[in-house]
Amino acid sequence: MRPIVAHISLPALAHNLAQVRQYAPHAKVISVVKANGYGHGLLNVAQGLTDTDAFAVLSPSEAIALRDAGYQQPVLLLEGVFSAEQLVDVDRYRLDMVVHHAAQITWLQQATLSAPIRVFLKLDSGMHRLGFQPADYQHARTQLASCANVSDIVLMTHFANADVSNGVTQAMQTVAQVMADQPYQRSLANSAAVVQQPHTHADWVRPGIMLYGATPIAEKTAASLGLKPVMTLQSALISVQEIQAGESVGYGSLFIADKPTKVGIVACGYADGYPRHAGTGTPIAVNGKLTRTLGRVSMDMLAVDVTDIAEAQIGSPVELWGALVPVDAVAQAAGTIGYELLCAVASRVPFKVYG
Incomplete structure (x- = not known):
């Protein structure tokens, strides 16, 4: 699974x-x-x-x-x-x-x-x-x-x-x-x-x-309004590799490394509801540490920068949005609003209710 x-x-x-x-x-x-x-x-x-x-x-x-x-x-x-x-x-x-x-x-x-x-x-x-x-x-x-x-x-x-x-x-x-x-x-x-x-x-x-x-107000974060995220969209790394300066990542080669870069591949893409237009720099968390996405989101996968996360390996947990990564921050990077991302999570993604 x-x-x-x-x-x-x-x-x-x-x-x-x-x-x-x-x-x-x-x-x-x-x-x-x-x-x-x-x-x-x-x-x-x-x-x-x-x-x-x-x-x-x-x-x-x-x-x-x-x-x-x-x-x-x-x-x-x-x-x-x-x-x-x-x-x-x-x-x-x-x-x-x-x-x-x-x-x-x-x-x-x-x-x-x-x-x-x-x-x-x-x-x-x-x-x-x-x-x-x-x-x-x-x-x-x-x-x-x-x-x-x-x-x-x-x-x-x-x-x-x-x-x-x-x-x-x-x-x-x-x-x-x-x-x-x-x-x-x-x-x-x-x-x-x-x-x-x-x-x-x-x-x-x-x-x-x-x-x-x-948040219902663009200029204010949900946390500043005293609100807690209800959904945490989580996945894991399924590949980790290193690329050299001048090498690219993903369709269209939209990200080209300017230095040796450690790249993690996450099992999540636009077919899961992650926004395709979220470009390089969209916030994401690996092993509980904030980092950024790299290049173009594909159907089933996306790439993240784990250069400064030494412990990152296959199986490392990834938060797409949740407590560490506000859904509104991901939405802003994709030029949309948090409402759309929450509503767009695909039916193929399993839901687990707790509490």
Whole structure:
């Protein structure tokens, strides 16, 4: 068996959830576990988030998986239903749903449910992705308030720029105008807003990436925010060789040594989810010591500089990302974000849950 494995830490998840509550002590927490738990495994992460007040997923199938596993907390469908037929599962599994367009209201009005459900009415406060326009929001709310299939309404929006210090100013002005003097709870804050926009916390916060120990704010490290990495992507050296000055490593000969260099080959490549565009110098750790990648990442392997790690040998452990190598640092080297790397770990990589 190849040595690559993704370790998932339940204690780190529980710690990060507790950290959310430190940032937003007066709000209830909807833990966002869509995209297969941000690549960690939906039911894996649910084990570490048993103290959450609610879960949020993308599809009814994810919600059903949580229910079948015994989770009784509210489960919110972040994009609502995609057809009237899906309301059967919403009713059967007692799910909450976002309502962001008029057709969903019509489906609710026409449905026959065993009991009313809670809906989150989404306002487009400037992101222009999903949600009712401010001019249409009150009418949508009135329709839902009079709908026999709706038990409760939570007013909701999503911020486009919560990671910028003043990035929610305009959005919050819209929220204040549209949601003022309404007898309903509100859910506004994503991870970035949880961390640095305390005036947006309201009644329900919706942390996502921060639960997994990556940063929602480019200028701040996850560690500086008190977060712990949940996933450690680990492999091992499967070859060690020495090259001379002028010799190259990998496809395209992108790395050419300027001095004698000891090169380790790691059993991990872009088919495992490691970013192909992570060039020479991307941080990596061998035997617990930080070093750098060399040359182009290939499908199943990548090269690392072990010149200054005398004990490096075949079988030496390698951390691709985790406690020593923040996933955000690898993402930055590859020109992307930590979210993408965590979500992109391939199905051929085995997962081991501990804690």
